[in-house]
Amino acid sequence: MEKIIASIITIGDELLIGQVIDTNSAWMSQELNKAGIWVRRRVAVGDEAESIRGALDQESAEASIILITGGLGPTADDITKPLLSAYFGGRMVVDEKALANVRHIFERVLQRPMIERNLQQAEVPDVCTVIQNKRGTAPGMWFEKDGRIYVSMPGVPHEMKGMMNDYVLPALRERFDLPFIAHRTILTAGIGESFLAEHIAAFESALPPSIRLAYLPNYGMVRLRLTARGDDPAGITEELEGRFHALKELVEEWMVADEDLTLQEAIGKLLTEKGRTMSTAESCTGGNIAHLITSVPGSSRYFKGSVVSYDNAVKERLLKVDPGTIGRSGAVSEEVVRQMINGVLPLMDTDLALAVSGIMGPDGGTTEKPVGTVWVAAGDRKKVITQKFQFRFDRQRNIELTSTFALNLLRKFILSEH
Amino acid sequence: MEKIIASIITIGDELLIGQVIDTNSAWMSQELNKAGIWVRRRVAVGDEAESIRGALDQESAEASIILITGGLGPTADDITKPLLSAYFGGRMVVDEKALANVRHIFERVLQRPMIERNLQQAEVPDVCTVIQNKRGTAPGMWFEKDGRIYVSMPGVPHEMKGMMNDYVLPALRERFDLPFIAHRTILTAGIGESFLAEHIAAFESALPPSIRLAYLPNYGMVRLRLTARGDDPAGITEELEGRFHALKELVEEWMVADEDLTLQEAIGKLLTEKGRTMSTAESCTGGNIAHLITSVPGSSRYFKGSVVSYDNAVKERLLKVDPGTIGRSGAVSEEVVRQMINGVLPLMDTDLALAVSGIMGPDGGTTEKPVGTVWVAAGDRKKVITQKFQFRFDRQRNIELTSTFALNLLRKFILSEH
Numbered sequence: 001m002e003k004i005i006a007s008i009i010t011i012g013d014e015l016l017i018g019q020v021i022d023t024n025s026a027w028m029s030q031e032l033n034k035a036g037i038w039v040r041r042r043v044a045v046g047d048e049a050e051s052i053r054g055a056l057d058q059e060s061a062e063a064s065i066i067l068i069t070g071g072l073g074p075t076a077d078d079i080t081k082p083l084l085s086a087y088f089g090g091r092m093v094v095d096e097k098a099l100a101n102v103r104h105i106f107e108r109v110l111q112r113p114m115i116e117r118n119l120q121q122a123e124v125p126d127v128c129t130v131i132q133n134k135r136g137t138a139p140g141m142w143f144e145k146d147g148r149i150y151v152s153m154p155g156v157p158h159e160m161k162g163m164m165n166d167y168v169l170p171a172l173r174e175r176f177d178l179p180f181i182a183h184r185t186i187l188t189a190g191i192g193e194s195f196l197a198e199h200i201a202a203f204e205s206a207l208p209p210s211i212r213l214a215y216l217p218n219y220g221m222v223r224l225r226l227t228a229r230g231d232d233p234a235g236i237t238e239e240l241e242g243r244f245h246a247l248k249e250l251v252e253e254w255m256v257a258d259e260d261l262t263l264q265e266a267i268g269k270l271l272t273e274k275g276r277t278m279s280t281a282e283s284c285t286g287g288n289i290a291h292l293i294t295s296v297p298g299s300s301r302y303f304k305g306s307v308v309s310y311d312n313a314v315k316e317r318l319l320k321v322d323p324g325t326i327g328r329s330g331a332v333s334e335e336v337v338r339q340m341i342n343g344v345l346p347l348m349d350t351d352l353a354l355a356v357s358g359i360m361g362p363d364g365g366t367t368e369k370p371v372g373t374v375w376v377a378a379g380d381r382k383k384v385i386t387q388k389f390q391f392r393f394d395r396q397r398n399i400e401l402t403s404t405f406a407l408n409l410l411r412k413f414i415l416s417e418h
Numbered sequence: 419m420e421k422i423i424a425s426i427i428t429i430g431d432e433l434l435i436g437q438v439i440d441t442n443s444a445w446m447s448q449e450l451n452k453a454g455i456w457v458r459r460r461v462a463v464g465d466e467a468e469s470i471r472g473a474l475d476q477e478s479a480e481a482s483i484i485l486i487t488g489g490l491g492p493t494a495d496d497i498t499k500p501l502l503s504a505y506f507g508g509r510m511v512v513d514e515k516a517l518a519n520v521r522h523i524f525e526r527v528l529q530r531p532m533i534e535r536n537l538q539q540a541e542v543p544d545v546c547t548v549i550q551n552k553r554g555t556a557p558g559m560w561f562e563k564d565g566r567i568y569v570s571m572p573g574v575p576h577e578m579k580g581m582m583n584d585y586v587l588p589a590l591r592e593r594f595d596l597p598f599i600a601h602r603t604i605l606t607a608g609i610g611e612s613f614l615a616e617h618i619a620a621f622e623s624a625l626p627p628s629i630r631l632a633y634l635p636n637y638g639m640v641r642l643r644l645t646a647r648g649d650d651p652a653g654i655t656e657e658l659e660g661r662f663h664a665l666k667e668l669v670e671e672w673m674v675a676d677e678d679l680t681l682q683e684a685i686g687k688l689l690t691e692k693g694r695t696m697s698t699a700e701s702c703t704g705g706n707i708a709h710l711i712t713s714v715p716g717s718s719r720y721f722k723g724s725v726v727s728y729d730n731a732v733k734e735r736l737l738k739v740d741p742g743t744i745g746r747s748g749a750v751s752e753e754v755v756r757q758m759i760n761g762v763l764p765l766m767d768t769d770l771a772l773a774v775s776g777i778m779g780p781d782g783g784t785t786e787k788p789v790g791t792v793w794v795a796a797g798d799r800k801k802v803i804t805q806k807f808q809f810r811f812d813r814q815r816n817i818e819l820t821s822t823f824a825l826n827l828l829r830k831f832i833l834s835e836h
Binding site: 013014015016017018019020021022023024025026028029030031032038039040041042043044046051053055056101110112115117118157158163177193194195197198214215216218223225248251280282285286287288289290291293294295297298299300303304306307308309310313314317318347348349361362363394395396397399 | 419431432433434435436437438439440441442444445446447448449450451456457458459460461462463464469474476491503530533536576611612613615616632633634636641643645691698700703704705706707708709711712713715716718719721722723724725726727728729731732735736765766767779780781811813814815817
């Protein structure tokens with residue numbers, strides 16, 4: 001079976017001056033990969049005709065599918081759309097369905113008058129199949145040339161994702177004879193990428209060519225992904241399952257989840273299974289742990305709330321932390337996070353709680369407690385476990401790592417309960 | 419003056435399977451741009467020799483500076499480093515300083531035994547200038563060939579940023595005769611990109627060629643950036659200042675900040691100037707607003723804490739919201755967010771407070787209150803202002819937009835105070 005190769009071109013000056021982080025390409029790569037399409041390159045170019053044409057020519061050399069995002073917004077569409085029209089030998093016409101959609105969005109949804117720029121969004125080259133945009137005004141465009149497929153979509157993430165899911169991915173699956181692909185993922189925490197690689201080196205080198213292992217480190221965790229690919233679904237699946245179970249046994253000590261979940265999703269699943277509720281008392285993470293937990297749909301079933309006690313007076317007044325303890329041991333101490341647990345449990349009326357106090361930087365560090373010092377506690381009314389961490393990064397990364405390691409301590413506590 | 423063109427190559431399978439979002443390229447683009455170096459293209463390729471060589475060849479065609487990140491981690495360095503060595507005609511040798519650094523990190527910082535893979539990090543091609551890594555084990559490499567500069571750096575963001583700031587950017591500034599560059603930024607909220615573009619169309623079309631306007635939309639806000647570039651610093655600066663003041667007057671109604679700040683930084687500045695403190699009472703945002711506020715260094719001067727009242731019982735018990743009001747009007751109502759303000763102000767003992775309650779989806783919507791319905795209140799002990807919003811996106815984006823618009827309401831309240 002021939003390998004189907006895709007390239008992603010993102011268009012927009014905002015990418016090249018660095019004011020926008022490109023999250024689209026990662027999502028598209030993930031979805032294409034799952035469908036058995038191999039993304040070989042991703043290229044970002046500015047709103048500039050020569051660069052866009054150059055990227056189209058170059059990416060056409062190796063890829064059968066070229067997905068393009070961006071360059072279609074109301075302030076940028078002077079360049080990309082007419083250029084694509086010329087590139088594929090068409091001329092610009094008004095698409096009536098796209099026009100009706102633009103009118104609908106302005107009259108019904110936004111309830112604002114339309115301006116000329118908005119109407120231009122309904123113009124498309126007459127050589128494309130128009131992909132209607134259910135979530136915005138700019139239509140997508142599907143072109144074919146010399147056996148290759150080119151799809152141009154808006155850069156607004158939820159508009160692009162909607163078009164990919166509703167139209168582009170199903171159409172690509174129909175068009176190409178794609179290999180059977182299966183993935184199995186294990187989320188690990190508490191072990192670095194290099195140590196993990198050393199630990200499973202023999203397993204990795206014994207993998208058959210049909211199965212590939214990827215290390216995906218992020219925020220103090222490493223995701224291990226096994227991808228199997230081939231023409232024999234039954235055989236491939238059996239092989240994959242065998243390797244997956246072997247890998248699970250190898251990394252059991254650090255395994256957070258044996259499916260493609262985030263840490264907060266894994267905790268949500270555990271709490272739902274056990275019918276337990278939780279709350280947080282956060283100082284240095286400033287609400288980020290509660291934010292991560294509530295980013296999971298349905299989290300209201302097990303998460304009741306949080307006290308963000310940034311100020312010590314709030315720790316004392318709301319969480320009943322003893323001022324004497326803060327005086328003696330400091331707000332960043334084992335005793336204080338223990339007291340925060342004991343304070344937040346009755347306040348939020350939950351079975352379990354998680355508490356953190358630390359110094360995220362850049363200021364506030366001392367010789368004994370440098371920036372990055374963090375105390376975490378997790379527990380219930382009967383038992384509280386604690387752990388001290390020392391991170392060495394900037395404020396943003398210290399907050400992210402503290403949140404990850406704190407959630408992992410809570411996960412261990414939940415698992416240790418009977 | 420010749421325009422100095424750069425390309426960025428990012429290496430790593432993790433980018434092409436989409437498990438990692440590339441934040442490095444945006445940061446590098448921003449810094450190069452500020453220095454007067456024009457980033458023309460960004461390319462991502464996998465850990466695959468042919469793709470990496472192809473990218474090096476292609477990007478060398480137009481750029482004088484090629485910055486490369488990734489491919490140097492302990493599980494990936496089998497390919498990139500030897501390939502770069504061969505590409506530039508060198509052979510691999512151990513760099514003693516880099517080796518001492520690896521040893522130091524393991525013995526002193528991590529306090530863990532080293533393994534073979536870690537030692538290999540100190541090997542470099544003998545044709546490069548080694549850039550020592552103060553934040554990790556993988557050294558950077560500076561190559562020169564046919565008048566072009568190639569810099570290879572690790573993909574770990576804080577390691578790459580450290581190398582760029584300490585060594586690469588200063589060395590590039592010294593090497594090239596870069597134009598004078600100046601930026602002025604205005605952050606706007608509450609007006610869409612197309613309406614803003616229409617509103618300032620005459621201003622934009624009258625800009626001289628030395629000044630460029632960029633629209634940078636993000637999370638319901640639009641950042642307007644004027645960039646002036648040329649050989650005459652005094653003249654350019656004067657021209658830029660004049661245009662900047664004209665633009666400020668044009669967009670005054672929607673202006674959040676007249677400098678390159680985030681909304682939470684702008685609020686922090688206002689509160690510091692006025693010597694006021696604040697707290698939040700968050701339902702649907704689950705702590706994200708507190709997280710945004712506390713992501714600003716020094717926020718402990720004006721932010722005291724938050725009650726995340728995800729559960730209605732927490733709204734009633736802690737924030738003293740009347741159960742009768744929740745029963746009559748629902749938790750997502752103007753009355754409830756007003757009561758949340760009145761409850762959180764004495765609890766956190768702050769001058770000001772911000773409260774939100776809404777339905778973020780995917781579940782929980784009704785006909786009268788569909789997913790995306792949000793009530794926000796901002797106020798002090800004397801006055802509370804409220805606003806209703808209707809967002810139409812997925813959970814993640816609804817949370818982000820609610821946080822942005824809520825912070826903007828608080829900003830307006832602070833400005834309206836005397």
